[in-house]
Amino acid sequence: MSVVLVVNSGSSSFKYQLIDMRTETVLASGLVERIGEPVGRSTHTVVAPPADGASPTLLDATYERELPIPDHTAGFGVMIDAFAENGPSLAENPPTAVGHRVVHGGARFFEPTVITPLVEINIDELSVLAPLHNPANLAGIVAAKKAFPDVPHVAVFDTAFHQTLPRAAYTYAIDAELAAAHRIRRYGFHGTSHKFVSEAAAAFVGRPLTELKQIVFHLGNGASVTAIDGGSSVETSMGLTPLEGLVMGTRSGDVDPAVLFQLARRANMTIDDLDDLLNKRSGLLGIAGSADFRDVSAAVERGDDDALLAFEVYVHRLRAYAGAYIAQLGGVDVISFTAGVGENAPVVRAAALETLGFAGIEIDPERNGARGRGIRRISTDDSQVVVLVVPTNEELEIARQTLVAVAG
Numbered sequence: 001m002s003v004v005l006v007v008n009s010g011s012s013s014f015k016y017q018l019i020d021m022r023t024e025t026v027l028a029s030g031l032v033e034r035i036g037e038p039v040g041r042s043t044h045t046v047v048a049p050p051a052d053g054a055s056p057t058l059l060d061a062t063y064e065r066e067l068p069i070p071d072h073t074a075g076f077g078v079m080i081d082a083f084a085e086n087g088p089s090l091a092e093n094p095p096t097a098v099g100h101r102v103v104h105g106g107a108r109f110f111e112p113t114v115i116t117p118l119v120e121i122n123i124d125e126l127s128v129l130a131p132l133h134n135p136a137n138l139a140g141i142v143a144a145k146k147a148f149p150d151v152p153h154v155a156v157f158d159t160a161f162h163q164t165l166p167r168a169a170y171t172y173a174i175d176a177e178l179a180a181a182h183r184i185r186r187y188g189f190h191g192t193s194h195k196f197v198s199e200a201a202a203a204f205v206g207r208p209l210t211e212l213k214q215i216v217f218h219l220g221n222g223a224s225v226t227a228i229d230g231g232s233s234v235e236t237s238m239g240l241t242p243l244e245g246l247v248m249g250t251r252s253g254d255v256d257p258a259v260l261f262q263l264a265r266r267a268n269m270t271i272d273d274l275d276d277l278l279n280k281r282s283g284l285l286g287i288a289g290s291a292d293f294r295d296v297s298a299a300v301e302r303g304d305d306d307a308l309l310a311f312e313v314y315v316h317r318l319r320a321y322a323g324a325y326i327a328q329l330g331g332v333d334v335i336s337f338t339a340g341v342g343e344n345a346p347v348v349r350a351a352a353l354e355t356l357g358f359a360g361i362e363i364d365p366e367r368n369g370a371r372g373r374g375i376r377r378i379s380t381d382d383s384q385v386v387v388l389v390v391p392t393n394e395e396l397e398i399a400r401q402t403l404v405a406v407a408g
């Protein structure tokens with residue numbers, strides 16, 4: 001029996017999925033949140049095993065509990081109680097490994113890695129590059145190891161897939177000594193999703209990954225785009241941190257760095273103010289007043305001009321990156337859209353590629369507008385470039401990579 005527990009830990013919450021890797025089906029998933037607050041919350045969803053031919057995501061039931069959860073260790077106790085009370089039984093489906101999402105692996109980690117005490121020290125040390133994320137990921141690792149001490153724990157890094165970037169793509173044109181001293185370079189993020197989607201896309205079109213030039217747009221609350229040549233990431237829009245690149249829910253993406261000097265000097269903003277501005281109060285939220293793409297779309301429908309501008313800026317940037325990445329790759333075979341906006345907003349997909357007919361990209365409006373759950377083609381049969389919607393599944397990718405690392 002090969003069952004993997006996948007953990008995605010934040011500072012005051014963690015998500016989990018128990019996945020049966022023989023069939024790659026989810027047995028249960030859950031969220032433990034408000035850790036450290038007076039009242040915490042645990043939500044646990046049991047997924048019924050698929051009847052023959054039925055959908056494997058047939059939801060059985062969701063259970064909720066509210067209780068104090070002082071720390072991550074207590075959180076894993078709450079999770080184990082949820083399994084005991086609601087199933088499936090961890091005794092009958094014992095995890096053979098635990099896979100952890102870790103945001104920053106720096107230049108040190110380029111593949112999924114079995115977590116030893118030394119790896120924990122390295123993840124901790126990399127907190128200088130991801131002060132919000134790595135400590136929270138590590139808190140989850142430490143607590144999960146206490147809860148499941150007898151199985152291997154594996155770190156799967158968001159940055160790892162992008163360790164193949166050529167130096168011309170990852171180097172910022174600043175003072176080289178300073179950059180080296182502080183490890184200032186492009187790392188890229190969402191790597192687990194870009195890897196999963198590019199592999200699923202290659203399988204869908206029935207061509208070897210190694211032969212394909214691909215562009216993957218991961219458009220969620222955070223958003224990034226990656227150029228993938230023969231299965232390797234060769235260019236990506238997020239940089240030292242997940243702030244660079246596309247317009248996001250609350251993040252600005254690309255701005256002239258001098259905007260910061262200007263605001264510091266003229267608006268007396270501190271470094272922390274500017275960090276907060278660009279990470280939490282910009283993007284769709286900054287222009288349109290909402291970070292949620294559905295709200296922005298609804299406002300566009302109502303004729304709200306701020307929302308329309310946000311949409312225009314969002315799409316303008318997607319087009320610029322699409323064109324640039326086609327140029328970097330020297331052509332493209334497959335373009336995929338994934339994550340909340342990418343999977344659900346046909347208007348964004350159409351607008352992003354609208355001007356690229358000259359590059360052999362032709363979207364079929366009917367296919368693009370049709371609702372669907374699985375991987376699907378939205379380009380015309382005549383389009384030289386295949387355009388796909390590919391639902392991402394980062395948890396499954398983490399589970400797969402966990403097994404790879406454990407197999408050594």
Ligand code: AMP
Pocket residue numbers: 219220221222249291292293294295339340341344345
């Ligand atoms: P994610 O980070 O992948 O969960 O994506 C979150 C983003 O996807 C939010 O901006 C949502 O508004 C957007 N989103 C989710 N569902 C839809 C939908 N049906 N249509 C448009 N946007 C959506």
